[in-house]
Amino acid sequence: MSDATVTDLYEVTMAMSYLRERMTRPATFSLFVRDLPPERGFLVAAGLESSLDFLSGFRVGAEDVDAFASALHRQPRDLAPLLGMEFTGTVRAVPEGRIVLAGEPLLEVTAPLPQAQLVETYVLNQVSHQTVIASKAARCVLAAAGHPVVDFSLRRTHGPEAGCHAARLSAMVGFAGTSNVAAATADGLTAVGTMAHSYIEAFTTEEEAFRAFARSHPGPLTLLVDTYDTEEGVRVAARVLRDLERGPGSAVRLDSGDLEVLARRTRSLLDAAGLPDARIIASGGLDEYAVDDLVRSGAPIDVYAVGTRVGVSADAPFLDSAYKMVEYDGRPVMKLSSAKMTAPGPKQVFRRPGYADVIGVRDEPPPTDGVPVLETVMRDGTRTAERPTLEESRTRFAEDMTRLPLAARRVRAPLAPRAALSGRLTTLTDRVRRHIEDDVLAPSADSRRHERGATGSPRSVPRRGGQ
Amino acid sequence: MSDATVTDLYEVTMAMSYLRERMTRPATFSLFVRDLPPERGFLVAAGLESSLDFLSGFRVGAEDVDAFASALHRQPRDLAPLLGMEFTGTVRAVPEGRIVLAGEPLLEVTAPLPQAQLVETYVLNQVSHQTVIASKAARCVLAAAGHPVVDFSLRRTHGPEAGCHAARLSAMVGFAGTSNVAAATADGLTAVGTMAHSYIEAFTTEEEAFRAFARSHPGPLTLLVDTYDTEEGVRVAARVLRDLERGPGSAVRLDSGDLEVLARRTRSLLDAAGLPDARIIASGGLDEYAVDDLVRSGAPIDVYAVGTRVGVSADAPFLDSAYKMVEYDGRPVMKLSSAKMTAPGPKQVFRRPGYADVIGVRDEPPPTDGVPVLETVMRDGTRTAERPTLEESRTRFAEDMTRLPLAARRVRAPLAPRAALSGRLTTLTDRVRRHIEDDVLAPSADSRRHERGATGSPRSVPRRGGQ
Structure with a gap:
């Protein structure tokens, strides 16, 4: 089986129907986040590269067809039209690392309808998950206010794959x-880590543990000091570092207790021991809120290690993301019901100073002070450019961050900029809504829809060309 | 690279040191959850089988050594002692699907210390993540009170791997x-799904969409009715189902709006249309809390589809899990500092009626009304038994659930049973604590530790054999 089976079954049932009905004209689907989670002032676009990998390699093979048939209790021959299907479409997207706002398309797929539908689940999964994590990690970097932050999340992410994404994405935003x-190996990241409490416990004393560690590891040491009694642990660590002349570049790690109080006490002890250069690393259940508190308290912590809460984005582990069809065969479409209304048609985001973004119709001229954010990244199923390096994405992120309003960068109660709809997009939205109300809903409301359908009366569908 | 590199770097630095110090005697590590998340009355053990797969296949190859060396800025030859290391230990664990409580070991690894340490990250990741998800899904089944529940989470889990675990684990607890x-293909699950809003929008009317869908899909249909106007959608669906004589076994799906109100209205419309057997499926942001509310309201919903919030365990996406060394070379060990104190020594959990569980020393005789919960599942690095089938795990879960006190099964404000420590474990804990306070901390507290260490005075380490 290939990754083509990493899909919700309904993508398959819909694709089958589209093929049977010969509805294979181009459709555009737009992937966006309706509303930001609480306590988020921005999102960091991510998940594009693995989505493009998936799309590049997408091919429905015989085993995939067997899986689809089995899931549907059908014969593989019923699924034959899907066999060999590849992704031949166009993708326009926000490059990884760029900052995006609620409602702004992160990615738009234009492809023959069955293809654009079949790839939904995987692409939505990648972009949603990775954008969640990149955004959470970016907040930690903001909270740390210039102190280095490192990622310790692997042990509690939702699987190793999620852990590797967390590591890469946190590096992208400055970890x-x-x-x-x-x-670290796959993405060329800096690997960090020293010892666990169990290491200390495996020796009969802390001091023996520290000295043994030093024997195996030349250069600066990081010693974990809170296994038994933190202050005493610091004293022992200081003695070992001094004895071995390993002070410069070395550090102690605090992993429990009141980190502010312990950091101050630790700093005093290290300074008194003649180790003013030894750093203090804090870890243990930290996230951007805790880091923010510690930084504001003035705690003398040099490095923050964040883990679980960031790797799973504990306070907001998912996004209200959607992959919505906005156009089929040149006809803009939208969903009307309840709160989930979406604007129709392919779109472009124009970034204006201060993040006064405008979401417009794809081909409309940019506002004089606006720069388009979505780029064509795949054409005819092939990437239009090399995969960006992590460094390039990191630079993109850093540049976008410098321009983000301060209120959006706050860790607590941030104020997220809101994108406006352009005049053209507003007009289009109104027109399509009116069309649905007048021509799709009204006739059937008075029970004439079926009759009209049967007579084949034409529907005044607004076409993009007519705008 | 093999999965051996899916590890925190510190496991490697510790293993290197252990090998250098010839500390390769058996260590036991215990994996447990300190406290349950809020609104959890129990946990469902999971993640064991993929952990055993990992341990069975664990072997540090040349590429892994290269990765370790690169991460540490060392030469591969410095890591040579790790090359070829396999896992040759014993694993005792709670089988997947069994209910466990806070503080109860889910898994204990006994292996030469470097091995037991090197496998920590992966095993902790698997057990923590999968136990989170299985526990969340189990709550949905309880909330649904007999109504079928299905999993729609793949699109927003933390990667496809996490989505596949969510599907399997939710099936294990009764989805x-x-x-x-x-x-569904990999684990023999029932696949479900029909159509998205985009499918409806791709046609000019809802009715055309429903009829087209029926052409591709023989048998009962599930029609999504809330794309434009839900009540109108139900009327159209009812007309199509009646016209095509596809009512029996068919269903409509509500995916937005006030599901209670809409379900009642939908039921009336379907009944009035002569479709009393057509079912109502509800979806859209549901979790156990929403399902509980709907069930208690008496909403005529037949099937609940839960997705994102369950697949990421949105209200509690991680567990306060730990993988702690509890014994090295026959010497029970523990961590004293702050709130993270753990009881020393290998353990067994004895389940008594009403989940009045007792956590005891591994080899102590069970209480007269207690049954051991941890089983030996791996010996000398080899599974002791076939992998259980999903059906076997499902049966284990169902049996444990029938015995769980009702207060623990509540969706809101559940009362989690608390395991007690046995008299022997309490005595051992006190003894080890006293030993650490007297012999590890006290001497250095009055600055004599280093001198004592230097004279090589023996430490009165309590040994398990001496209990």
């Missing part, structure tokens, strides 16, 4: 390192 | 199906 060896 | 084709 200084990760504990994750696989991710 | 009736999943939208995830890959998981």
Whole structure:
């Protein structure tokens, strides 16, 4: 089986129907986040590259067809029209690392309808998950206010794959390192980590543990000091570092207790021991809120290690993301019901100073002070450019961040800029809504829809060309 | 690279040191959850089988050594002692599907210390993540009070791998199906799913969409009715189902709006249309809390589809899990500092009626009314038994659930049973604590530790054999 089976079954049932009905004209689907989670002032676009990998390699093979048939209790021959299907479409997207706002398309797929439908689940999964994590990690960097932040999340992410994404994405938004060896190797990240409490416990005293560690590891040491009694642990660590002349560049790690109080006490002890250069690393259940509190308290912590809460984005582990069809065969479409209304048609985001973004119709001229954010990243199923390096994405992020209003960068109660709809997009939205109300809903409301349908009366569908 | 690199770097630095110090005697690590998340009355053990797969296949290859060396800025030859290391230990664990409480070991690894340490990150990741999800899904089944529940989470889980775990684990706790084709195929689950709003929008009217869908899909249909106007959608669906004589076994799906109100209205419309057997499926942001509210309201919903919030365990996306060394070379160990104190020594959990569980020393005789919960599942690095089938795990879960006190099963404000420590474990804990306070901390507290260490005075380490 290929990744083509990593899909909700309904994508398959819909694709089958589209093929049977010969509805294979181009459709555009738009992937966006309706509303930001609480306590988020921005999102960091991510998940594009693995989506493009998926789309590049997308091919429905014989085993996939067997899986689809089995899931549907059908014969594989019923699924034959899907066999060999590849993704031949166009993708326009916000490059990884750029900052995006609620309602702004992160990605738009234009492809023959069955293809654009079949790839939904995977692409939505990648972009939603990775954007969640990149956005959470970015907040930690903001909270740390210049102190290095490192990623310790692998042990409690939702699987190793999620852990590797967390490591890469946190590096993209400015983390200084990760504990994750696989991710560090794959993505060229700085690997960090020293010892656990169990290491200390395996020796009969802390001091023996520290000295043994030093024997195996030349250069600066990081010693975990809170296994038994933190202050005493600091004293022992200081003695070992001094004895071995390993002070410069070395550090102690605090992993429990009142980190502010312990950091102050630790700093005093290290200074008194003649180790003013030894750093203090804090870890243990930290996230951007805790880091923010510690930084504001003035706690003398040099490096923040964040883990679980960031790797799973504990306070907002998912996004209210959607992959919505906005156009089929040149006809803009939208969903009317309840709160989930979406604007129709392919779109472009124009970034204006101060993040006064405008979401417009794809081809409309940019506002004089606006720059388009979505780029064509795939054409005819092929990437239009090399995969950006992590450094390039990191630069993109850093540049976008410098321009983000301060109120959006706050860790607590941030004020998220809101994108406006352009005049053209507003007009189009009104027109399509009116069309649905007048021509789709009204006739059937008075029970004439079926009759009209049967007579084949034409529907005044607004076409993009007619705008 | 193998999965051996899916590890925090510190496991590697510790293993290197242990090998250098010839500390390769058996260590036991215990994996447990300190406290349950809020609104959890129990946990469902999971993640064991993929952990055993990992341990069975664990072998540090040359590429892994290269990765470790690169991460540490060392030469591969410095890591040579790790090359070829396999996992040769014993694993005792709670089988997947069994209910566990806070503080109860889910898994204990006994292996040469470097091995037991190197596998920490992966095993902790698997057990923590999968136990989170299985526990969340179990709550949905309880909330649904007999109504079928299905899994729609794949699109927003933390990667496809997490989505496949969510599908399998939710089936284990009683879900009736999943939208995830890959998981359904791999694990023999029932696949479910029909159409999205985009499908309706791709046609000029809802009715055309429903009729087209029926042409591709023989048998009962599930029609999504809330794309434009829900009540009108139900009328159209009813007309199509009647016209095509496809009513029996068919259903309509509500995916937005006030589901209680809409379900009542939908039921009336379907009944009035002569479709009393057509079912109502509800979806859209549901979790156990929403399902509980709907069930208690008496809403005539037949099937609940839960997705994102369950697949990421939105209200509690991680567990306060730990993988702690509890014994090294026959010497029970524990961590004293702050709130993270853990009881020393290998353990067993004895389940008594009403979940009045007792956590005891591994080899102590069970209480007269207690049955051991941890089983030996791996010996000398090899599974002791076949992998249980999903059906076997499902049966284990169902049996445990029938015995769980009602107060623990509540969706809101559940009362979690608390395991007690046995007299022997309490005595051992006190003894080890006293030993640490007297012999590890006290001497250095009065600055004599280093001198004592230097004279090599023996430490009165309590040994398990001496209990």
